[in-house]
Amino acid sequence: MLEVILKSLADSEPVHAPSYVGGTWTDTRDSGQRTGPYVRRTVSTASTVGPTDISEAIEKADRYAPQVADLAPAARADTLECASAAATAHRDALARLLALELGKPLKDGLTEIDRVASTLAVCASEARRIGGETLPVAGWGTGVGNSAFTYRAPAGVALAITPFNAPANLLAHKLGASFAAGNTTLVKSPPQAPGTTAAIVALLLDSGMPPQAVQLLHGGGETGSALCAAPEVDVISFTGSAPTGAAVARAAGAKRLILELGGNAATIVCEDADIAAAAKVCARTGYSNSGQSCISVQRVYVHRSRYADFLDAFTAAVDTLVVGDPLDPGTDIGSMVDEAAADRVVTWAAEARELGAGILRGGERDGATVRPTIVAGPPDNASVVMHEVFGALVAVMPYDDFDTVVATCNTSRYGLQAGLFTHDLKRVFTAWRRLEVGGLIVNGSSNFRLDHVPFGGVKDSGFGRESPRWLIDDFTTVKTLTLRGLSVWGDRTELGDENQ
Structure with missing residues (x-):
């Protein structure tokens, strides 16, 4: 199937994304179109599923789960390593597909596919090290004479619901880690990227993933709700907005959940920071993928003594960014996911201006393309400060006191990741301790992630941690074996005097 998808891409034809159920690529009742x-123009179509298709996929996944669990970790790891190499081999074509479906610049798409390859390689490594423990039961009187052991067993049926902004790499995290753990996985694709999702699933199948290990379903919110509610599903990994995450939790009921939700990321620039370097980093990471990242730089707080210098350097750095055709290798900023998302950014920038902020750059759009927007000095009640922009806009504000700005950062209902530019270690540890976020990036912006490092948030940014090692913990269950009357430890509670 990957060959078919890539041939359509090479022929400049719309990519068709069938569903994959029961080991067969199938065209179901109708096709959704992605413009x-x-x-x-139409760049991909998807075979959307109905209730019968969903029921069949759930039934098949439930039936296949024991078979996939029997596959040795070494075999899972070999498949994932093969898929990692395949991602690298097809990186140019896959990046082009991302550009067409999402307006993501080629340079960002190439980076995402490189991360897919890295993520799958890490999943392979983690599959090889899944193990258990010998428990020290004889350390307490009640355990004397017994032995106990644990191992991490596959959870069974996993559900992966992926977002549009990084559909390839986040699917690699979810499906790769689930397969590494020994599960079968139901994949629900984002409607904005059906072709990319089908391509990654096909890549894994072509690399040796058994057909029993994955089902791919295309559809909207009703499809996701039906899958979440299925009692056969044991664990759900969802990445998306906070409201949708809450709906997932309600539909799922008593299931294990990993929810990576929204963000309103803050970056603090202290007076001792390298202002020129900080400005360049914030410009590059505030507008990459048109700001459509949950950790994208949104709020920048700069010490008042350096505020004017930062704004000058930041504006100059933003002026160097190239806005245009995402298929052009030189483009830094392509389009947003759709015109409605672009209009939200422009509307919020206009609101900030009415509240007294300065719009130093941008604040306008051409279709779904938003020019990089700089909002200077918006008040705390502006939407660009209070809510998740998820677009090509950065708000820059001055601060006077470090403790106060940390508290200000914490006023957001989100808490995913933050950035801090300083050389003062006391401030580093203070921020690490006090900031209500899942991760802190020092001398970098909030928008930095390593795929083999735990990633996730607090508050409305969700719970659980993405990254293969930590996902595998959620995709497995601890099973304990206790041996009564058989001990690997000493089983005497006192010594006699036979040696005296």
Whole structure:
């Protein structure tokens, strides 16, 4: 199937994304169309599923789960390593597909596919090290004469619901880690990226993933709700907005959940920071993928003594960014996912201006393409400060006191990741301790992630941690074996005097 998808891409034809159920690529009742936000034409179609298809996929996944669990970790790891190499081999074509479906610049798409390869390789490594423990039961009187052991067993049926902004790499995290753990996985694709999702599933199948290990379903919210509510599903990994995450939790009921939700990321620039370097980093990471990242730089707080210098350097750095065709290798900023998302950014920038902020750059759009927007000095009640923009806009504000700015950062209902530019270690540890976030990036912006490091948030940013090692913990269950009357430890509670 990957060959078919890539051939359509090479022929400049719309990519068709069938569903994959029961080991067969199938065209179901109707096809949804994806209009590329930059090219403004149909770039992919998807075979959307109905209730019968969903029921069949759930039944098959439940039946296949014991079979996939029997596959040795070494075999799972070999498949994932093969898939990692395949991602690298097809990186150019896959990046082009991302550009067409999402308006993501080629340079960002190439980076995402490189991360897919890295993520799958890490999943392979983690599959090889899944183990258990010998428990020290004889350390307490009640355990004397017994032995106990644990191992991490596959959870069974996993559900992976992926977002549009990084559909390839986040699917690699979820499906790769689930397979590494020994599960079968139901994949629900984002409607904005059906072709990319089908391509990654096909890549894994072509690399040796058994057909019993994955089912791919295309559809909207009703499809996701039906899958979440299925009693056969044992664990759900969802990445998306906070409201949708709450709906997932309600539909799921008493299931294990990993929810990576929204963000309103803050970066603090202290007076001792390298202002020029900080400005360049914030410009590059505030507008990459048109700001459509849950950790994208949104709020920048700069010490008042350096505020004017930072704004000058930041504006100059933003002026160097190239806005245009995402298929052009030189483009830094393509389009947003659709015109409605672009309009939200422009509307919020206009609101901030009415509240007294300065719009130093941008604040306008051409279709789904938003020019990089700089909002200077918005008040705390502006939407660009209070809510998740998820777009090509950065708000820059001055602060006077470090303790106060940390508290200000914490006023957000989100808490995913933050950035801090300083050389003062006391401030580093203070921020690490006090900031209500899942991760802190020092001398970098909030928008930095290593795929083999735990990633996730607090508050409305969700719970659980993405990254293969930590996902595998959630995708497995601890099973304990206790041996009565058989001990690997000493089983005497006192010594006699036979040696005296």
